[in-house]
Amino acid sequence: MSWLARFEVDAQTARTHDIFDNYAWHKRLWECYPDAPDAKRDFLTRIDPLEGAFRIWMLAGRKPQHPVWCPPEGFALKEIAPSFLSHRFYAFDLKANPVKTIVQRGPNGETLIHPNAKRKHGKRVPLVKHDELRAWLIRKGEVRCRDKDTGLNIPGGFRILEEMPLEISPMVESHFRKKGQYGYHGGVQFRGTLEVTDPENFIKTYQSGIGSAKGFGFGLLLLAPLNP
Template identity: 25%
Template sequence: MYLTRFRVNTGRSDARRLLGSPHLMHGAVNMSFPTLPARDGAGPRVLWRVDRDTPAETLLFIVSPTRPDLTHLVEQAGWPAADGPGWTTFAYEQFLTALAKGDTWGFRLTANPVHNIHYNDDQKGQPTKRAAHQTPRHQMRWLLDRQERAGFEIVQKPAERRLLERGDEHELIVRDQRPLQFRRPPAKTGRDDVRFTRVTFDGRLRVTDPEVFRRTLTHGLGKAKAYGCGLMTLAPVR
């Protein structure tokens, strides 16, 4: 497994076009690999995420079973004349193997929190449709409901640090909610547009099941993984 970091040159029009279209970015990421892994759920897949922490720095992160070649992205959305390759790839396997039960990490996850609803209130028992969670409270609940099955638990705050009586029990914030809509060729009508909501979670977690947690980090969490969702990365706790 490999973790790759690429700094995007937002001053270039091609870079802004990629950042504005999850479909185009998905294609650009896929072009980094001569052969993509099967998407049958049996093995790790290619995951990616764009972080915009400051106006001056936009980073693309990729987790993949094989080492990528981002030469085309440097030419399209980087600094082709700069020294060095333009991206950094780290061997990820050793880090994953070292994860142990009880380890505490800061984390970031960009995800697509959804739930299934009925078209009408009187259609219980009938087929449902997928809808996005729209409020931070429901988005947090979406993640909290999945933590045990994903091999981790969100760290709880001490009572004296909670600012609210309810809804502030965990070391977790939600930010950068972004509704996205784009057309995926060969679709031609608005009805065929891809629509989803992307949000970013920042927080602190504790590993409860290392084997399951490794799968979460390499297979992704939630829907819309092809479009920049599902990738969780870790950082040491300060």
Template identity: 30%
Template sequence: MYLTRFRLNTARLGARRLLSSPQNLHAAVMSSFAEIPVAADGGPRVLWRIDRNSRAETYLYIVSPDKPDLTHLVEQGGWPETGRWDTYDYEPFLSRLSAGDRLAFRLTANPVHSIRRKDGEPTKVTAHVTQRHQLEWLLQRQERCGFKVVERPAERQLVPGHDEHEVVVHDRRQLSFTKRGQKNPVTLLAVTFDGRLEVTDPDALRHTLTRGVGRAKSYGCGLMTLAEV
């Protein structure tokens, strides 16, 4: 597995076009491989995410079974003369994960649930729109994903009973695009979780980091990354 980071030059029209459409960016990411990786049953897959940091820098992160070549992205939306990307062997980090490790995490996800308005009607997938429900969505998945979000001691809670975990939900984005051959646009809600976690099941967490969390993985959701703190 490989982890790749590439900085987009948002002053360029090509970069802005890519960022305006998750479908176009997905196509650009998959074009980074001579042979498009096909995820075997439950196997590792290509995941990607856009991060915008506090210095107004925009980065593309990719996790993939094969090493990508981002030359076309440099030419289209980077710095053609000086631009580059960084690709790291992800396996040493993944293999070091141990139960009890505490790490910072970032996850951009599409938190949804299925509802049925009337008996007999088919269920409909609907986005969670409040931060409380979005956080509940994440907490419901933490055990099977191999981690638990670190709980904040009572004396450090800004609002006792409502600030129990070391996580922030932010950067809510409504993504909309039209698939080829379809008239109606596809609309997705993406949010970013930043926080601290404790590893509870290293194998399950490795699965999470290389397979993703939730839906809309082709459109920039589902990629969790970790950092030592």
């Protein structure tokens, strides 16, 4: 069972509740689960700044409660029927944090290896070129991520229909402050059409999200079924 919630909050209300960036939203959204403050995050979010307001989406396995910072008229909740994820084609809207990890190399250009035989990784850097972003999204359909225990690829369960238009917005920096430290994530919006190639893994992708920084409002797929 999954739930999709939408919150619409005006900017003044957000300021009243000390919500100034994505990390503040991250903390406030936990208030939808007052009985489980120490639980592991098991929901995805998306934060869309509007003119004088914010629209926030939440996809969750547990039913969220209406938080005090959201006006009653701005809160909407819908249970997602299993049949919703049984279609072959979908129009999608994804706000993601596409990055690549720089591999650490030695003085002679050799790849540095941990004692467990895994490569040493450096910092993550955002992808900004259109061709890189397009290739990143296509790869996510083929391989969503790697299993942390086995190292095996986990399929995304879908493919991007490249014969259909694919909109890729310029990267927008989303700055935040966490524990006195400043940082940012690069957010990119993708809009297009996908075909489900592996229903079981596609459902897992929908529930788990795509890419990194999921706790900061990235990775949630908004879907609309399409007729063949």
